[in-house]
Amino acid sequence: MSFRRVFFAGFSTALLLGLAWGCAAADNGVEPSPAGGSNGLGETGNDPDLIASDSGIRDSGQLSLSPLCGNSLTIKCVPDLPTSCDKFSPPIVPGEDAGPSAETAAGSQAGESGAGGSGGDSAGPVNASAASGDGGESGAASGGGAASFAGAAGASGAPALTPPKYGCQVQRANRLEPTSSCALAGLGGENAPCLTANDCRPGLGCVGDQNAGLCQRYCCQDADDCEPGTYCAERPMRDAVVNALPKGASTARVSLLIPVCAHAENCDLGAPYPCPKGSQCACAPGTACLVVRSDGTTTCAVPGTGKVGEACPCAWGHVCSAASNQCLELCNTRDDQSCGDGKCQAASELPAGWGVCVGVTLGGG
Numbered sequence: 195m196s197f198r199r200v201f202f203a204g205f206s207t208a209l210l211l212g213l214a215w216g217c218a219a220a221d222n223g224v225e226p227s228p229a230g231g232s233n234g235l236g237e238t239g240n241d242p243d244l245i246a247s248d249s250g251i252r253d254s255g256q257l258s259l260s261p262l263c264g265n266s267l268t269i270k271c272v273p274d275l276p277t278s279c280d281k282f283s284p285p286i287v288p289g290e291d292a293g294p295s296a297e298t299a300a301g302s303q304a305g306e307s308g309a310g311g312s313g314g315d316s317a318g319p320v321n322a323s324a325a326s327g328d329g330g331e332s333g334a335a336s337g338g339g340a341a342s343f344a345g346a347a348g349a350s351g352a353p354a355l356t357p358p359k360y361g362c363q364v365q366r367a368n369r370l371e372p373t374s375s376c377a378l379a380g381l382g383g384e385n386a387p388c389l390t391a392n393d394c395r396p397g398l399g400c401v402g403d404q405n406a407g408l409c410q411r412y413c414c415q416d417a418d419d420c421e422p423g424t425y426c427a428e429r430p431m432r433d434a435v436v437n438a439l440p441k442g443a444s445t446a447r448v449s450l451l452i453p454v455c456a457h458a459e460n461c462d463l464g465a466p467y468p469c470p471k472g473s474q475c476a477c478a479p480g481t482a483c484l485v486v487r488s489d490g491t492t493t494c495a496v497p498g499t500g501k502v503g504e505a506c507p508c509a510w511g512h513v514c515s516a517a518s519n520q521c522l523e524l525c526n527t528r529d530d531q532s533c534g535d536g537k538c539q540a541a542s543e544l545p546a547g548w549g550v551c552v553g554v555t556l557g558g559g
Contacts, residue, residue: 260453262428263364263414264373271362271376273412274419276397279360279376361396364412364431364452372450374414382409390433401429401454403445404436410454418488420455425486425493427456458486458493463524463548467497467510482510485524490545502554513550522550 259266263273271278361379364372380393386409387393388400394409401410410429413419417426430436430449439445459476467482469475477483477494484495498507500521506514508521515522525538527549532538536554544550 259374259414262372262451262453263412264367264371268367268371268373269375271374272415273362273364273374273399274397274415275362276395278362279379279396282360282376284360359396361391361394361398363391364399364414364450365391366433366435366450369435369448370450372452384409384411388432389437391431399452399454400432401452402432403430403449404439404441404443407432410456413453413455417453420487422489423458423460423491424455425458425491426453427486427495428452429454429456456493458491461492461494463492463545464526484508484510485513485544488516488543490543490548492545502551513544523554525549525551 259269259272263269271282359379360376362374363377363379364374365377367373378392379396380388382388382394382398384398388402388407388409390407391398391400391409394400397411398409399412400407402408411420411424413426420426428451430445431452433450435448436445439448461476461483463483463485465476465483466473467477469477469479480496481494482497483492484497485491486493486495497510500506500508500514501512502521502523504521506519506521508514511524512521513524514520523533524544525532525548527538527540527547529538533551533554536551538549539552540549
C-alpha cells in the first residue's frame with residue numbers, strides 16, 4: 195500500500211506542475227509549439243514578399259516608385275536602398291541542396307581558427323592526432339574521426355563560407371513590363387562593367403547595350419536623390435534578354451528603360467540649338483543644353499516639345515515646373531528684352547544669370 199500511495203502522490207504532483215506551466219504560458223500569450231516544430235516567431239525575415247515596416251518605404255500601404263521600376267502590385271522592394279533586401283532569404287525548393295552540412299561548416303571553422311589542437315584529447319589513434327595538428331590545431335578535437343575531420347578542413351585552407359548578398363533590382367515581370375524584387379548582387383561599384391545587375395552591388399542597376407554595360411545607381415524613388423553632378427535619366431537596362439540577341443542586332447524592341455543616376459555635363463544654357471552649320475557646339479547633334487534637376491544642374495539631352503503652359507517634357511529654351519508639371523520660358527536676367535512685355539524673374543533652381551518669364555501675355559493679346 196505504501197508503494198501505491200507514493201506512486202499516486204508523484205503522479206498528482208507532476209499533473210499539477212503541468213497545469214501550472216500551461217496556465218503561465220497562456221497568460222503570457224505564448225502557445226507551446228508541437229514537438230520538433232517552431233512557434234513561428236522570428237521567421238518573417240524568410241518571406242520573399244516581406245517589406246520591413248521600419249524601412250521607410252511604405253506610403254499609405256503603397257510603394258512610391260517610378261513606373262519604370264514596376265507598379266505597386268508587383269514591386270517587393272526599393273532598388274534605391276542598398277539595405278532593402280538585407281532580410282531576404284530565397285524560398286527553399288523541395289529537393290534542392292540546402293547548402294553545406296553542419297559537420298562541414300564546423301570542420302571548416304575548426305580548420306580556419308588554428309587554435310590549440312595540440313592540447314586536445316589524445317585518447318584517439320596517433321595518426322588522427324597528427325591529422326588534427328596538420329589542420330591548424332582544432333581545440334575542439336577529441337581524437338578519433340572528429341579530430342581527423344577538423345584537421346582535413348584546416349589543411350585544405352578552405353575559407354569560411356560567406357553568405358550570398360541580395361539587392362533589390364529592376365527585372366522583367368514579362369517581356370516589356372518591369373518589376374522590382376530581390377536577387378543575387380555582385381561586387382561591382384558605380385561605373386564598373388557588368389553583363390546584368392547581378393554583377394553590381396545592391397542599389398545599382400546595369401545599363402548599356404550589347405557592347406558595354408555599366409553599374410549605375412538607381413533613382414526609382416526620387417529624381418533628386420542622385421549625387422551632385424549627376425541627374426536621374428532613363429537608360430536601357432542590360433540583362434539576359436539583351437545579352438542573348440545576335441551580335442549587332444538592335445536592342446530597341448526588347449530593351450527596358452530604367453531610371454539611373456547619370457553624369458551631368460554642366461553645359462551652358464545659352465548654347466544655340468540646333469548647332470549652327472559649320473560651328474562646333476558642346477552638345478552632340480540632336481541634343482540641347484537643358485536643366486535636368488531642381489538644383490539647376492544642366493546637361494545635353496534630347497529636348498521635349500512642351501512650350502509655355504504645356505505639359506513637360508519641355509522644348510529647348512524652357513524649363514519644367516515641378517509644382518505644375520508645365521513648361522516655363524527661360525530668360526536671361528541681364529537682358530531686359532528677353533521676355534518681351536513680361537519680366538525675367540531669377541530663380542534659385544536655375545544657374546546664375548538665368549530665370550523664368552513672368553507676366554507674359556499669352557497669345558500676344
